[in-house]
Amino acid sequence: MQLNTNRSSLSIKVVMMLLIVVIGFTCLPINIPIAAAADTITLTKGTTYQAIDGFGAAANKPVYDLQHNMSAVNQGAILDKLFLNSGSNAGLTMVRWEINPFKLSEDPSGIEISYCGWNNCTEDWSTDSHQRWFADQALSRYSAMQFYAVPWSPPSWMKDTATVKGGHLLPARYTDYANYVARWIQKYRGDFGYNIKWLSIQNEPDYENPLWATARYYNAEMDSVIGAVDSALTSKGIRSQVKLTSPEATSENVAMNFLNNMPTNKGLVDYVAYHNYGNDNSSLYAETKPKLMTEYNFKDETNNLWNPDNTTYDNQQAIDLAVRIHRALTTGGSNAAKGFLYWWSIGSNESLAQQLINLNTSGGTYAMSKVLYAMGNFSRVMRPGYVRIQTASSNPSLLVVATKVNSTSKAQLVVINTSASDITATVSGFSTSSTAASKLKTSATDNLTNMTDVTLSGGSFTQTFSAKSVYSFSEK
Incomplete structure (x- = not known):
């Protein structure tokens, strides 16, 4: 009888100790990998440069x-x-x-x-x-x-x-x-x-x-x-x-x-x-x-x-x-x-x-x-006659240049991925009233290929740019 009591007490102590260890462990800083935010490309139509x-x-x-x-x-x-x-x-x-x-x-x-x-x-x-x-x-x-x-x-x-x-x-x-x-x-x-x-x-x-x-x-x-x-x-x-x-x-x-x-x-x-x-x-x-x-x-x-x-x-x-x-x-x-x-x-x-x-x-x-x-x-x-507008890329491997049509303010964007890796970026600055942009791609496997249009939401879209490629987008 005493033996059973001691065993029960021991079991309770072990469980409590394990709980303490688990709780303590969860309080320690743990370096769990978090997915990096996508890079960004931003068009600013209000800042203009030379006409093309x-x-x-x-x-x-x-x-x-x-x-x-x-x-x-x-x-x-x-x-x-x-x-x-x-x-x-x-x-x-x-x-x-x-x-x-x-x-x-x-x-x-x-x-x-x-x-x-x-x-x-x-x-x-x-x-x-x-x-x-x-x-x-x-x-x-x-x-x-x-x-x-x-x-x-x-x-x-x-x-x-x-x-x-x-x-x-x-x-x-x-x-x-x-x-x-x-x-x-x-x-x-x-x-x-x-x-x-x-x-x-x-x-x-x-x-x-x-x-x-x-x-x-x-x-x-x-x-x-x-x-x-x-x-x-x-x-x-x-x-x-x-x-x-x-x-x-x-x-x-x-x-x-x-x-x-x-x-x-x-x-x-x-x-x-x-x-x-x-x-x-x-x-x-x-x-x-x-x-x-x-x-x-x-x-x-x-x-x-x-x-x-x-x-x-x-x-x-x-x-x-x-x-x-x-x-x-x-x-x-x-x-x-x-x-x-x-x-x-x-x-x-x-x-x-x-x-x-x-x-x-x-x-x-x-x-x-x-x-x-x-x-x-x-x-x-x-x-x-299209006019170059301001562009900014958060990733130096993504070179960007953009223009707009003055009469409609619709934008066109060229993105060059110079790196050997795919890069995902969120593009913003197209007209919020537009719903789509055409897409052309040149790469090792594409020759100015007409790709599926990108869907614009609030003037933005997210695109994965293939390694060593050139993309062109034109707002519809």
């Missing part, structure tokens, strides 16, 4: 092969891919146009022939039919297409080397050259009816190459030539119809050098044009003149950086280009670039990284670069 001019690429000599060496079916498919604003097409809105410099004896192919390649300048406007054909095809797919014109060189008879490939424009020919480019603008705008909106004096004036058309200018030379071209455009009554840009320097740093060394005629420059080949200089974006980034590509003659058989590698180039575009559009507040142009739209059997679409002229086939789709993520939703 557009996105595009160059025509130049390679479009001749598209016109003459590809089937009508493939021509149509390629042109749709570049210019239509639907499906998985890129919806480009700008074409960069070369003012051809050669005379026939200098270019036996007869493709890049100047309308005025000889001293007496007997005009021949039958030249350049390939670029006009390409422009007409672009216009048939986007009637508001904008054109940017630039010479790679003056005609050889105006230069100190008497050749298109290298050398300087002779001072005695400044007026001749100014009249030459002004007449081209007058003809193409007035008689042919193309919306040549911008004119640059020279492609890459800091660079000479004996293999293709180039011309070298020192700062003082460029300052004088800009003044002469301004006068020629004015005398023809077309100065107000075209924006005169600074020379298209190879980099931001060189562009700054030209701008800072125009003591007389910098004020005549309407736009700053520049290329993006190294030597970045963010101080360029302190310049208040509007800007266009007019050429960039991943050219590497040794490594051939575009490899359409390696989707991971090709996708990284798409991400890298999207980051380049983002930098141009967002650096400098309202002084940021208003547009971005790739190098060739079409290339023929060239270094594959130079063009958006590569033509195999011997086989009549073609291949798309994923870089084209990354450009489309911007061009499809950020149309000419």
